[in-house]
Each structure stands twice: as structure tokens, then as C-alpha cells.
Amino acid sequence: MHGIYYVILPLFAVLLVLLTTAALYMGVFRAHRDGASAARKALSGVASGALACLAWFFMYSHQYLGW
């Protein structure tokens, strides 16, 4: 592992979390619809973000810690 990987891998982790957040936000909470209330949108955003972080936390720690 050299140079550029130290930049790419964290960026990639951010991308994975964002994509998962988006998928949960739209696919599970369905908060992207126009009809959804602002509160619902905000709560769903936080919840999906948290879930995405949790999921990838376990994936990454499985990978790097070898649980």
C-alpha cells in the first residue's frame, strides 16, 4: 500500500456510506417522495445514515480486525 491508496480508501469508505444511506433513505424509508413531511425526511436521513455507518463499521472491522 502506497501513496494514493491512503487517499482513495477513505474516500471510498465515505462513498459506500453515502450510497448506502441514499439506498436506505429512498428504498426503505421512502422519504424522497414529495409527499413526505420535513420531519420524516430529516428523521429518515439521520436513521439511514446511522444504519449505513453501522453496517459499514461491521464490514470494515470484520475485514481489518478479522473478527
Add this chain to the structure above:
Amino acid sequence: MQHALRLLAITLAVLFALPGAGWAATDPHGLSPSADMTFLPHLAGLRNKTYKNQYGQKKSLSEAIVLRGSEIKDGAATVQPGGLFYLSETSHDARPLMRDPFLVLGEHACLVDLKTAMREYRDVALNKGDRAPLGDSGYRLWFDYSTDHYEVPYAEFAVISPSGGFPLEFPIASEFPKREEVRDIHLEEGLNPQLEKFYLDNTYYFGASRYVASKVGFDDAEFSSIAFPEITEATFSLQRPVILEVRQEDYRFYLNKRIYAFRRPDGFLIRVTNFTGGQVLAEKLVKPVTAQEYKTRPDQLDKYHLTIPELDMRVEIVMDPAFLKDSDFVPWSTGKAHGYSSGYFSFVVYRDLVTVKNGQPWPLDKRYNVVLEPNLKTGMLQRLVLENNEPVTFDKDHDAYAGPVKYSDVWNRTAFKVVVKDLDGDVARNIYVRDYYGMRTDNMVMWPNEGKADIDFFLGSSPVLEPIIERSFLTRLADSSYGTVVEESRFSSYPKVISDASFYEPDHTAPFVPRLGGLMRKVSRNRNNERLLSAEAVVIRGSYVDYRNGRIVIPPAGLCYTSRNARNIRTLAGESFFLLGRRAYLTTFSSGTFVRKDFDLDFWKNQPMGDGNLMYWQDELLGERNKALRYTGETYLDDRPVASLSLMKYSGNRWGAHFYLAQGFDKEKEAGDRYFMPDLFSEGATYIQPEYIGSNYVKIREFGTPSLQSISYTYNKPKSLALGAGESAGLGTFTLRCDAVDPQAGTLNLALLDKSGAVVGSKTVGPLDDAARRLLPQHMETARRMQFKVGAVMAELDVKHPFKDGKANLWLYTGIQELERDTPFEFDPRFMVRPDVCGHCYQLNEVLLDNPEPIVLDREHPVFEGPKNAQGEPLFRIVIDSFDGEMVQAWHIETGEKDELQRTDNLAFRPRNNVDVLVGVNGTIEGFLRLSMLPRLGFMDHWRVGSRAPHEKLSGSVNTGGSAHIRR
């Protein structure tokens, strides 16, 4: 051709196995599987991992399944009790109070408790080659080989555990000056004359073990005592412990219980109660655990824990290291944990406790017995073995045998299943093992059409394989049934570049070519009719692809020609070796003792790059290009540092075993020390008197080791001649005249006359009396007295049968040439001469020729010629056939000329980023192969089936593939 080679390999393997043929039906403990057993490095259910303990110390864990001593007869295969076993091993050891990780049938467990004792066997006698059982313990004592100094015997032994593993072979003798006498040596710094005494003790101390020899002969030996540790009981916790911060004078909830801690002057009173605190379940005064090792002593251990078996809990109190730094509980690890940042105490509560007893059945499966093997140095657990306690038979109706039942979080199930199918008369054609994931190995019969005459195998990459196959690994690696094994190397933007390859070993993935026409390997006999195996080899080390400039570079000392005999090469016995394909006879040698005083030796922990990439500036050189001393490993025995030092030869091999040194132990039992290690090292003529042994460096008061300055040799076979007083004979262009012979005094007077009759030189050869015989043949001064050398000719007294009928028996040498250390080779000044010495005895050990300047190979210069002989013919040529600037795609080495050109297979059959290679077999090559045995054997299987090797090398504790990680 392929079949012939295969047959040859099998025959060799069988021959190798012959001494053990009688063992098949006997107790298999401490014995190896058959020499042709199958080794497969990988099965998913066998884990190979590195975990850390609570102090951040890394432990490499590995598992294996082994079957040994099997027999096939009339369509049925039988395995004796102890023949089929599962083995889990940790690097170094696992001890209580450390949360040391351990694998138990695939589960990550912690060792929490041990009960230990000592075993002693008195008056053990055995013959050379024997593996004598020590009582019914399953241990064996192995007499490997014997040799001599001044014709007095010394020998190598090993104590073999039931699994077949042993930590090292130790040299021992009964008739030489003892270790302590080294203290009387006082030499000047620099080159000194040869030591007359040869130091080798009759007692070998190895931490908790002690072996005392009473008589060591050439063919038999007796030990008055063999003492080593034993583990009677071990307790594992199959879960991660629960960690709760201690609240003084208060409690913490642990599930449905409370754990109280009350401060007392000498620890904490721990009280475990029910949920409400109304009922006291257990109570004990417990001292906090820290890293001091004496706490694991049997008389101390009990003070550090509260164990309640009926509640399945064990409570310890630890002082937290700084934020559990370096533990498996946090992903980042930045330093070595030993410091504690604060006084926080935590309960460590272990649950899912399993206690197993040595020699007793495994709790989940009565068909298997538990064997607990200690580290013979520390007495702590190194291996857990589960072996069958009843004979196992495979036949038409029983083609599978289940392994022990494993503990599991999901369901306790069989850990593996050995399947033997297609038993056909005296061979099996299909053997495989299925693990608890349901995944199976490839067929372990490599040539199913021919079948296999036993069902022995070793499955898994455990370092214990190395001692187990000690006697057959060379045959295995030299097996050419699959062609020349070439491991692909990965391209690297940052290739390992070194400016000088002295003291380096070749890349661990360097291809090994056991045979190449033109490189000699032959047996000869000396005057005493002893068998001598002489062999030549070629080694390339430290080479790399300089991809920025599109070239291949072999650094100085990178291209080595080496010639060696199976033991050191002695004068006065007409011993010969090969030099560039021709037999050369050793005539004289000049060597001395190189001494260094008052120097510091850094531990290799301090690696400047921080990436495990060792820099060799921590080597301490002992004489110019003679030997290098390294501090390669450090352990503690009851918190006293034990240094393991390595003496490296110029070729990159280690001389002998590690030297273990520690200070301050008392060998008297009354002192209460569990361990003893000597604070002096002596083996033959190499000795160390340390001033201070620390965990970080060793300060050495005096170190001495032999150094060889030059040798002389001749290609002409010496002639024998009996010469009486007044007689003369031709010697080259001269005339040799004998003036007087005195058999009583053991002397004779010789004179050398040239053509004109003028005396060119004269000498009184001898005296060959008892005093001289006590120092022959190794002592240089004494040996020289038996020789009369003038220029290129020499006459030598036959020291075995010096006089007969008033005549002296002489050996005449002509055409003598000199090889002086660090001078250009006579016939090819592109190469330098580096004769290497035996560290025991000052004799010639190895002749090396290497390049003082880097060798560059590229598109314009794809060929390099090796060292040339007197006729100007190179011994071999390095030929790069295809190189794309980054990876070598095809290259080979060839010998001979047009009509009889011999060439190796393509040594980059899979692309490689270096041209390191091992060609031929001699001691040097064997040493290199031994260092990379496990990854090499592991890769052979990938090669066999055409698969790619895994990206990450297995983390066996001995060899991990990259040579930088290996302790040498």
C-alpha cells in the same frame, strides 16, 4: 521420463523411510508420518491467524490435522492409537493471566489456567539414529548424528514431543572442557592463534529443561538425566472475557450476579453474590494481575483469580494498560504495550470454561485423548493435541472416521472427517478430509492410478511441520515430478534493493533446481575411509528488477558459487572438494581466532523502517566478511531477558542453532528458580562471554570465533610413497630427499632439491608423538608440522600409518594453488575468493566465489558467464530469455557447450521480479531451504494444481514467506 522421475522420487522417499519401517505397528508418539506422506497446506476449517494477548503481544496460531504410522493391508487401512491427531499450536507459548489466545478446534479461545509439573528420566541409553521412548510419556530422545574433534566424539540430540515437534537439536559431549572454562580465555582483540581447547559441555540447559549426558560416543550415548516440564491440566475460556471497571467497596453487575471488590492491604476481596446481593456465592482475596511472569508459578497462581466452576466463571483483576493499546479490541495499535497509563482496575470475567487433562479423554468425545505439550523452554502451553485413543480402521464398509467433536457457538459438531475411499489391495486411491464447514481437500493421493501405500498426511500450515519432516524435506523439495517449481512474484513499485548481498539469504520464493549437469555432487572417501559427500551449488541472492531503468541487477556478492562437503574439509586426510567442476585436494589451511571485545549488539526490534524491513546495520561483523553476529530474538524467563543470538555466515546461513543466553539464574533448586539458562556460550571454538544481557541489547565482553585466511589446494591427486633414510623421489620438477627417519621420536628430515641439485628447502617433519596426536587433525600448527611445503609442491606424513619398516609413509602433492580470502580468483578476476570456516574447528567449510561488482542484465546484455576455470570456460551461464522491463518472463541457467548443453527449466515459468535462484544441493542450499521450508512446501501444492498462491502468506510462527520477518 516423468514416470521414471516419479519412481525415483518414491524410491528415495521409501529409502528415507526405511529406518522407520519397523515403527509402523509400534507406538507412533514422537514419530513422523511416513516420508512420502501428503502435505496439503490449506483447508478452510484449519485456521492460521495472528492474535494479540492483553498486553498486545502477537501470537501466531495455527492448526493442523496429522495422520501417521498407518498401514494398508488387504483392502483395510489401520491407524494405531496416537496416529490420527488434531494439533493447535501457538508461537512461543500461551500462559495464564495473559489472556493468551489459542485455537481450540477452530474456535478462538483464551488460555486461562495451567497446572504444571516436571518430568525426569534417569539413565537413558540409546544408539545413534534411535528415537528412544522416554517412559510412557510419548516423548522420545533422538540421537541424530555424531562427529568428532581431535577424534573425540560429540553429537546432536533432540527431545521430541509426542506430536513430533522439537524446538532445536542440541550439541552435547562428555569429554571436552566445560562451558565455564571459557572464562579462562583471555585473548587480544583481532586475529589470534587457534585455540587448542574445544569447549563443549555435557549439560544442555534450555530454560525449564535440562539434559545431562554421562557418556557420548560415536555410536551410542547415555544420559544420566533428561528433565523437562509437563502440563497436567489446562483451562480454556471459549468466549471473549467480560471486562468491567472495578468500583472499590462497591459492586458491578455481571449478568444476574453482583461482583463486589473490597480493598484490602494485599489485594481485593472479591465477593460474588446473587442479583440482589443477599446471597454470597463465593468470596476470595485476589491480587491484581500485571505482566510479571513469576505470577504464573504454581505457588503463586492461586492468588490471582477467583474461579467458581459451578457458575462457570473465573474472575481476575487487571490493571488496564493504556487504553488497551495493542489489544484486539481496538483496531489501531501504535506501540509496545507494557506501560500502564493509570491505575484503573478492571474485572476480567472469563466464562465458557473448559478444563482438559493431559492423557485424559477430550470432554466432548471419548474417542480422543488430550495431550498438552509445553514449550520445553518455558514450561507453558505450546501445543494442544487431540489424538485417537483406539485403533482406527478404514475399509470397504467404513470409509470415514470422524474427528473430535468441537465446541461451537452454533452447535457442537465433528471438527473434521477423514475419508479413505477406493482401498485396493495394499494401496489407497482417494483420501480427503472434510472440515466442519463441509469443505473438503483435494484428493490427497497425488497419483490415484498408482495409489498410495499408506494414508499418512499432514494437513494445515503449522510450523511444527518443520521438525516433523526434518529428515525428508530435502527429498520432498527436490522431487521433480512436477518439474521445477517456480513461484510467481508480485510486481512491486518499491523492490527490495540492497547495495551488497553479503550475509543475505536468497529470496524465499527463489526457484530451487536440485540437479543441473555440470554442477558436481559425488561421494568420495578420505584416507580413513570415511564417506564424504562433496557438492557444488550456485546461489543468486538479493537480485531485483530495476524497472525504472528496465534492467535486472545482481548486487555485489549476489552471484555466489559455493562448494562444500557434508562436513568440514580437513587436511592430512587427503580430503577433496569440487572447484569449478573438478575435484580439488585440500593441502593446507591457515586460520586463527578472531576476537572482538567490549561491543554492543542491538536487538533487531529497533527496525529503522518500522515496516519489518530489516536493515543490516545492526549486524556486528566479526572480521572482514567472516561472520556477523545478530541479536534476533528476545524472550523472558521469569522476567529475566533471554537473548537469542545468531551467528551468520557470509553465505547468509546461520551457523548452528541460536545461542540462548541469560544472566542471574541459579541452577540450584534451593534458589527456587524455575528456569536456568547459562550466561556463557561455548561450542567448539566459538564462545561468548557477555557482560550484560538486556531485552534491548547485549553488551559483550569477549567474543571469539574462527576465521580462515587462506587455503591451498591442488587438482592433482596426491600420491603415496614410502621413503627411507637416504632415499629420494621426484616431486614435481624437484627431487625430494629423505635424510633421516626416527620412528621413535616420530620425526623425519626432508630436503627438496632442484634440478641442479641445490637444496631449495629442508625441514624436520614431526614430531608425531602423543602430544601431537591429541591435537590432530584440526590443530593448524600441529598439522603444519606434519607437512613440508615449498611453493607448489608438498610432502606430508601419513599420520595414521606414519612409519613402516624404517620407512616413512608420505603423500606427495604437486601443482598446489593458493586461495586467499578477499583476493580475485586466479582464473577469473571478476570473482573474489571467500573461503568460509567451520565455527567449531577452524577447518575449511565452504569455498565461495562471488562478484565484487554488481551484475547488470538487460536487453543488450541478456547473458552473464559464471566463474571461469583455467581454460577460460565458464562453469555456467545466466541467460535472460524474455524480460519486459518489469517482470522476468523467461530465463534459465545453462552449463556445458554446444553439443552437451544442459539447461534448467524456465526459472520464470510464472513471471518473477528477481532472478534469485538455488541450483544444486549442498549444505548452503539446504540451510536456505530450511528457512523457507513451510512456504515452499505450501506453494508446491498450488503449483501442482495450477492455482495461484494466496496474496497473503500464512502466518506460521517460523516462516512467513518474506525473509525480512524471519528470525535467523
Add this chain to the structure above:
Amino acid sequence: MNTNSMAINYDLNRKSWFSSLYGLREVLPGLLAMFFIAIFSNNLAGVPNPFTLENLFAWLDGVIGPLHHQSFFQIMNSNFVWNPLLLGLILGNVFGVPDCWKRGLSYIHMLMPLGIIMLAPHFMVGHAFKLGAAPILICTAFLFLTATVTLWVSRLLRLDDRHGSIIAGGLATGDPHACAILMPLIKAKGGQVVHATACVIVFGLIAMQLLPVLGEWVGIPPKYLGLASVVGVGNGSQALYAAFGGGYEAGRWATWFDVGRHVIMPAGFLYVFIVMFVRKLRRRNDPEVLATRGVKTFPVWLGVFVFLWVLACLHVFKEPAHHAVFAMVKWDFSLAAAALGLSLSFREIAGHGFKGFAVTCIAGLIRIALLLAAILVCVKTGLLPA
């Protein structure tokens, strides 16, 4: 609205090239679908997800045990194209494809040329030189021969020429990837591509059993049985299966000769495309001629691919960059194959019938016969040194 009016709509709203990316809101659902199918199919660089189809297959491989030392799903050609395609196919057929995904899924048309261009550094012709002249010649000759024979047989059996071309590409290069690569060039339908891939794989299964037997029967030495497997079976693990069927020696040499087949793969699909393109130009008004129908001029991106292939052969892309680019190719094809899998129904694939398979078998068998004959002649005449 039909597709034509959609195209007009696009032209009306178009501002620049980037208009084909649409808006983020429109494409995000489809992109997410492709992304998740991709990361649950393959172990992709930078994604630590252990729950992938690839890993599931690896476990099943362990349970089944090696067949001639090769794992079952490798023989079945499970790879970074096939896995997401399979997963997409299953998802699309079981749950259907929501309309909101479809804008995003259309990125497949951008990803295909992108991936193909990035494949270029993978084919370093120079790496084959180590094999020597005769094996290179055999690999090259049989590449073009197989493609020609397949096209000819498919015309004989009146197979849809798009389908025939895809089979020709896959069979000639010995790699089902080539089927997917040819898809945008030939303008083949997804069903045809998947069907052709299946044909090539299934024929590979037959050939890998047949070849060692035939090889031994005609007396080809093990070393060249390796060459015969690589050229006659192709398909990575299937070739190794065939070679190891003949013994370790043959198996080892198969890994050696494989580079010869590998580096000239682009020539295979370029050849098929050019033949079909020229044929279309000659017979502009023939309704039978469907292959490359939508391709008006020689595609620019193919030109870029050829240009980069030349650069690769001149060794511009050095070793670590080549690895990194290939990691990106895996990403790219995983995404594209996910979209392709979603676009197909099982009926569509099966609809292409048995004729395609017959074409594959006939062409493949002709190739094996000619190949064994050629190798035998070369060995006898000493062109291939023993």
C-alpha cells in the same frame, strides 16, 4: 410515447454530452440498484463486504471439492461479469424492475465502452513472445479460423446473424467475456448475448471432457495437450480442467500457453465486428442482415480501444497501473452486467433456442479436430519441440 419520440425528446432537451447522464434525482435509484447488485456479487476493490455471490460460490466450491483440481464454479465460469448478471437476472425476474430504476440503468451504455477501453492494458502482446513462434501462430490462426468457421456455420443454419457473431466472438477468443464486449458492437439483444455465453460455457463443459481423451487417443505429448486445451477449450478453468485431465504436466503447460490466447483476444472480437460491419455495408438493404445494423460508422470508442491497445503493447501502462486499471474494469463490468441482468426475462433467453447451441457445438468440434491435427503435424515435424 415510443422510443423514437423519446429520442426526439432527448435531442430537444440536449445541452451537451453530459445530458445523457440526466439528473441525479432521476438516475440515483437505478445506479443504486446496479451498485448493490455489484457489491453483493463480487469482491470488488475497496469494498469489504464479505456477503458476496463470489464468496458463496467459493464456499460451495469447497463443499463440492475440486474436479481435476479446478473448482466447480470456476469451471462454470463464475466471474465478475457472470455473477452480477445472474443476480440481476434473478432479481429482475422475481421482483420485476421498478420504473424509477430505468434511467439509471441506462448507464450501461456508457459503462460498456468505458470498461472495454479500460481492458486495453490487459492485453500485452509482448508477453506472448516467450512462447516462441509456433504456439503463437497456432493461437492466432485458430482464433481467426474459429471465428470464420462459426460465422459460416451460423449462416448455414440460418441463425440470427447477431447471435452468430456473438457466439463467434466468444468461441474464438475462448472467453465468454468477449460476448459481452461484442454486445454494443454488434447491437445484439441482451437475450442473445446471455444465450451465446451459456452456449460457449456449455460447449466448454463438453469440450473439456472430450479433449484429454482425444488428445491421448491421437498421441499428443502432455506439454502440447496444454496448448490444445488452451486453444481448443479456452475459458480459463475449463481449459485447466481439460489439461489436468491429461495430467499435471499438461496442466502446468496450459497455464504457460494461456498467455498466447489471452493477449490476442482483442483481435478476435475486432475481427468479428469488422467482418460483420463490412458485410452490413455491402448488403445495406438486406433485411436478413441485422448485425451492426445500428452502427453507422466505425465507433470512435473502438478506435480509442485499439489506440490504447497499441499503447499497452508499447508498454506505456506499467505493472501497478495495469492492476489498478483492472480493478476498475471489474467495477465497471460488475455494474454493467447488473443492468444487463435486470433487463432480461428468462423467456427471452430461452427463446433463442437450440440452434445457437448447435452452431457452437459444430464450430467448436471442427476447431478441436483441426487443432489436434495441426498440433500433431507440428509435433511430428519438430515445429513444436518436445
Add this chain to the structure above:
Amino acid sequence: MSRHPHTTDEHGFDFMANTGREEQDRDCLGILFALAVMACVTVSQYLGLL
């Protein structure tokens, strides 16, 4: 062509249809991205970042 259930959405947009100006734009973008990625990777390598 009739509406294909897997590939055509309610507005008649068929994601597997690829013709005309749209196709050219997609091809261009593909080329652009491919070249960008490869240039980036290759430059990283030459700068010693990889």
C-alpha cells in the same frame, strides 16, 4: 416495438435502447471517463503514488 416490461418505463423510456444522438453522447462520455481514469492511474504510477 412494443413496450418491454423489463426495460421500458411508464414514459416509454427504454433503457436498453441506445440510438442516435443519445448513443453518441454516451459513447463520448464513456471514452472521456475511461481516459480520465486511465490517465489518472497512469500518472499516479509515474509519480510514484501507486
